[in-house]
Amino acid sequence: xxxxxxxxxxxxxxxxxxxxxxxxxxxxxxxxxxxxxxxxxxxxxxxxxxxxxxxxxxxxxxxxxxxxxxxxxxxxxxxxxxxxxxxxxxxxxxxxxxxxxxxxxxxxxxxxxxxxxxxxxxxxxxxxxxxxxxxxxxxxxxxxxxxxxxxxxxxxxxxxxxxxxxxxxxxxxxxxxxxxxxxxxxxxxxxxxxxxxxxxxxxxxxxxxxxxxxxxxxxxxxxxxxxxxxxxxxxxxxxxxxxxxxxxxxxxxxxxxxxxxxxxxxxxxxxxxxxxxxxxxxxxxxxxxxxxxxxxxxxxxxxxxxxxxxxxxxxxxxxxxxxxxxxxxxxxxxx
Amino acid sequence: xxxxxxxxxxxxxxxxxxxxxxxxxxxxxxxxxxxxxxxxxxxxxxxxxxxxxxxxxxxxxxxxxxxxxxxxxxxxxxxxxxxxxxxxxxxxxxxxxxxxxxxxxxxxxxxxxxxxxxxxxxxxxxxxxxxxxxxxxxxxxxxxxxxxxxxxxxxxxxxxxxxxxxxxxxxxxxxxxxxxxxxxxxxxxxxxxxxxxxxxxxxxxxxxxxxxxxxxxxxxxxxxxxxxxxxxxxxxxxxxxxxxxxxxxxxxxxxxxxxxxxxxxxxxxxxxxxxxxxxxxxxxxxxxxxxxxxxxxxxxxxxxxxxxxxxxxxxxxxxxxxxxxxxxxxxxxxx
DNA sequence: GCCTGCTGTCGAATCGATTCGAGGCATCGC
DNA sequence: GCGATGCCTCGAATCGATTCGACAGCAGGC
Numbered sequence: 016x017x018x019x020x021x022x023x024x025x026x027x028x029x030x031x032x033x034x035x036x037x038x039x040x041x042x043x044x045x046x047x048x049x050x051x052x053x054x055x056x057x058x059x060x061x062x063x064x065x066x067x068x069x070x071x072x073x074x075x076x077x078x079x080x081x082x083x084x085x086x087x088x089x090x091x092x093x094x095x096x097x098x099x100x101x102x103x104x105x106x107x108x109x110x111x112x113x114x115x116x117x118x119x120x121x122x123x124x125x126x127x128x129x130x131x132x133x134x135x136x137x138x139x140x141x142x143x144x145x146x147x148x149x150x151x152x153x154x155x156x157x158x159x160x161x162x163x164x165x166x167x168x169x170x171x172x173x174x175x176x177x178x179x180x181x182x183x184x185x186x187x188x189x190x191x192x193x194x195x196x197x198x199x200x201x202x203x204x205x206x207x208x209x210x211x212x213x214x215x216x217x218x219x220x221x222x223x224x225x226x227x228x229x230x231x232x233x234x235x236x237x238x239x240x241x242x243x244x245x246x247x248x249x250x251x252x253x254x255x256x257x258x259x260x261x262x263x264x265x266x267x268x269x270x271x272x273x274x275x276x277x278x279x280x281x282x283x284x285x286x287x288x289x290x291x292x293x294x295x296x297x298x299x300x301x302x303x304x305x306x307x308x309x310x311x312x313x314x315x316x317x318x319x320x321x322x323x324x325x326x327x328x329x330x331x332x333x334x335x336x337x338x339x340x341x342x343x344x345x346x347x348x349x350x
Numbered sequence: 351x352x353x354x355x356x357x358x359x360x361x362x363x364x365x366x367x368x369x370x371x372x373x374x375x376x377x378x379x380x381x382x383x384x385x386x387x388x389x390x391x392x393x394x395x396x397x398x399x400x401x402x403x404x405x406x407x408x409x410x411x412x413x414x415x416x417x418x419x420x421x422x423x424x425x426x427x428x429x430x431x432x433x434x435x436x437x438x439x440x441x442x443x444x445x446x447x448x449x450x451x452x453x454x455x456x457x458x459x460x461x462x463x464x465x466x467x468x469x470x471x472x473x474x475x476x477x478x479x480x481x482x483x484x485x486x487x488x489x490x491x492x493x494x495x496x497x498x499x500x501x502x503x504x505x506x507x508x509x510x511x512x513x514x515x516x517x518x519x520x521x522x523x524x525x526x527x528x529x530x531x532x533x534x535x536x537x538x539x540x541x542x543x544x545x546x547x548x549x550x551x552x553x554x555x556x557x558x559x560x561x562x563x564x565x566x567x568x569x570x571x572x573x574x575x576x577x578x579x580x581x582x583x584x585x586x587x588x589x590x591x592x593x594x595x596x597x598x599x600x601x602x603x604x605x606x607x608x609x610x611x612x613x614x615x616x617x618x619x620x621x622x623x624x625x626x627x628x629x630x631x632x633x634x635x636x637x638x639x640x641x642x643x644x645x646x647x648x649x650x651x652x653x654x655x656x657x658x659x660x661x662x663x664x665x666x667x668x669x670x671x672x673x674x675x676x677x678x679x680x681x682x683x684x685x
Numbered sequence: 686g687c688c689t690g691c692t693g694t695c696g697a698a699t700c701g702a703t704t705c706g707a708g709g710c711a712t713c714g715c
Numbered sequence: 716g717c718g719a720t721g722c723c724t725c726g727a728a729t730c731g732a733t734t735c736g737a738c739a740g741c742a743g744g745c
Contacts, residue, residue: 017730017731017732018731018732018733019731019732027694027695028694028695028696029695029696029731029732029733030694030695030696030697030733030734030735031693031694031695033732033733033734034693034694034733034734037733039733039734040692040693040694040734041692041693042693042694043692043693043694046693046694058462060458060459060462060463061463061731061732061733062403062463062464062730062731062732063408063459063463063464063465063732064399064400064402064403064408064464064465064730064731064732065399065403065700065730065731065732065733066731066732066733067399067700067732068397068399068400068403068699068700068701068702068730068731068732068733069699069700069731069732069733069734070700070732070733070734071700071733073398073399075445075465078446080431080434089427092427092430095427095430095446096415096448099415099446099447099448100448100453103448103452103453103455103456106455106459108445108446108447108456108459108460108465109445109446110410110443110444110445110446111413111430111434111443111444111445111446112434112443113431113434113435113438117438118435118438120438120441121438121443123395124395124398124441124443125443127393127395128395128396128397128398129397129398129399130398130399130410130443237632238632239631239632267602267632271634274609296574297572297573297574297602299606352700352701352702353701353702353703354701354702362724362725363724363725363726364701364702364703364725364726365703365704365705365724365725365726365727366723366724366725368702368703368704369703369704369723369724372703374703374704375704375723375724376722376723377723377724378722378723378724381723381724396701396702396703397700397701397702398702399700399701399702400700400701400702400703400730401701401702401703402702402730403700403701403702403703403729403730403731403732404701404702404703404704404729404730405702405703405704405730406703406730
């Protein structure tokens with residue numbers, strides 16, 4: 016069932032069918048009605064490949080996700096679903112491509128095979144090979160997180176520096192003097208993963224500004240690791256009364272360790288940070304934290320990409336999202 | 351940069367370039383070398399839309415995920431990543447489509463617009479509108495879970511009935527007499543979601559066979575709900591010594607409730623079930639459970655789909671996976 | 686009554702690949 | 716020396732849409 020068959024049944028030419036559907040030229044009401052009737056009867060839809068070939072665009076975008084090896088965190092996974100939903104609202108389909116090692120072929124197929132009109136790149140590093148390839152191939156893309164040359168690209172990012180700093184100030188205002196940061200895994204920090212870097216910088220800067228005694232540590236994205244990390248931290252710094260974390264996956268372990276060591280939250284130790292809302296609410300007691308606005312980020316990323324696809328020549332733009340701290344009940348003045 | 355340009359530069363016709371790449375007809379070694387050299391120099395890749403139009407297939411598959419509204423469980427999310435990886439190994443791209451309500455358009459675009467050669471349908475219900483539409487449109491598809499007419503379709507499923515039954519028998523063998531099941535949310539059970547139904551059936555059948563006193567309850571996919579559910583269960587059945595669950599998201603809450611009520615695992619209460627491996631390992635103590643083999647399921651689903659796409663006429667086939675119970679340390683004889 | 690302008694429709698070119706039939710050119714056998 | 720046989724390569728048709736130029740028919744202005 017193709018456009019020719021529709022044209023035949025409606026007694027018009029193929030071009031008239033096309034115009035009736037797209038509205039790019041006037042078609043008389045009677046003809047239009049007849050065509051739509053036939054289309055409805057047989058359940059016709061234009062072939063996506065043929066249309067893409069003729070139009071020179073595919074009406075699809077690529078979403079490059081982090082390597083499958085490292086398990087995706089719930090935040091990242093929620094983000095994928097939100098991107099798909101936001102793209103759907105603009106009649107765009109989403110092609111998934113894992114990145115890294117053996118999956119380069121998939122990336123190549125997508126980009127050089129012109130399978131997509133644009134790409135959203137998740138978890139970008141400060142210097143990022145995929146971003147460089149996209150830039151050189153001329154495919155419009157939006158990065159989640161920014162690369163070293165922040166000024167030249169399109170990106171959406173969360174202001175981890177500012178958010179972690181306000182967590183620190185929140186603790187300082189309550190009277191805490193000795194605090195710690197539980198960051199994302201060390202290999203992410205070392206490979207120049209922006210959020211981890213900026214969380215650390217924001218933590219150190221704000222702690223220095225308030226002359227707090229501050230310790231920063233890294234922790235794998237797992238509950239068991241969070242438990243160990245929390246124990247080590249308390250062993251090294253028994254006087255600790257305030258904790259900031261950007262590692263949501265570690266939260267259950269942190270909670271477990273504190274309970275086991277008999278440190279009540281928030282009576283004896285306050286906990287805050289930047290994590291997905293779901294995780295903050297499942298913490299015990301509910302975590303006072305800046306909730307990562309993934310739905311927002313997904314929507315802004317798709318908006319930005321759509322804009323860039325529509326007008327390829329436009330100058331770089333970016334969105335740096337912030338988010339107020341939601342006061343729940345995991346922070347209090349120190350004992 | 352298209353095939354014509356490559357042909358021009360290599361001094362051959364377009365068809366020769368095509369044959370050199372596909373190997374469908376012999377091309378002399380010298381010509382072939384010359385063509386590949388040019389292709390390598392300019393970084394050419396065939397345009398995916400043009401190829402799809404000519405070949406009549408897109409080399410892409412669709413993955414229909416559960417509605418974004420209901421949060422995806424970690425198992426489902428891991429499954430998405432695994433499907434993408436498995437498809438990538440077969441040079442297939444993956445298009446994501448949310449299902450339900452407002453996202454019908456996306457489904458329609460994919461299926462009727464011939465954007466994909468086949469579809470994997472997640473979280474299928476016993477009677478499922480999406481499966482019916484795929485069947486009528488003639489697009490090959492593989493369901494995760496099976497529909498009411500199990501014999502007529504392609505599907506991959508986990509033997510929840512058998513697995514939950516062996517959990518029950520495991521508890522019975524240890525000497526437990528009073529056990530309970532914590533199932534997935536009630537609305538899933540009521541809407542005919544297979545795993546929830548079969549878990550319940552398997553639980554009841556095995557408990558009856560061993561004449562155990564058994565209670566089954568449903569629980570939303572959330573930690574806080576798990577906590578409440580566990581409390582209610584113990585209030586109603588103080589003599590409970592064995593627990594089976596297929597709700598991984600509830601696990602942290604179950605753990606919390608048992609700890610708070612002073613019931614040690616496994617000394618006073620044994621816990622087992624069917625959950626993602628990651629969750630079993632993060633439980634405290636590590637959960638003796640049948641690990642959901644998502645990577646396996648993803649691979650089998652892609653295999654089955656590829657097979658069906660290659661030979662559309664083949665008779666229905668399905669794979670019912672089982673999985674041995676991994677003995678960890680959350681079960682013991684009753685006190 | 687003729688020219689102008691507008692509306693609605695058509696035919697043909699185009700997008701970039703694959704694939705089929707046909708034919709050129711050696712090589713080989715007799 | 717001539718026809719048959721393979722091996723390579725080419726030209727043209729095809730896939731199913733979009734889009735542009737052309738044109739028929741009709742209304743309105745002078």
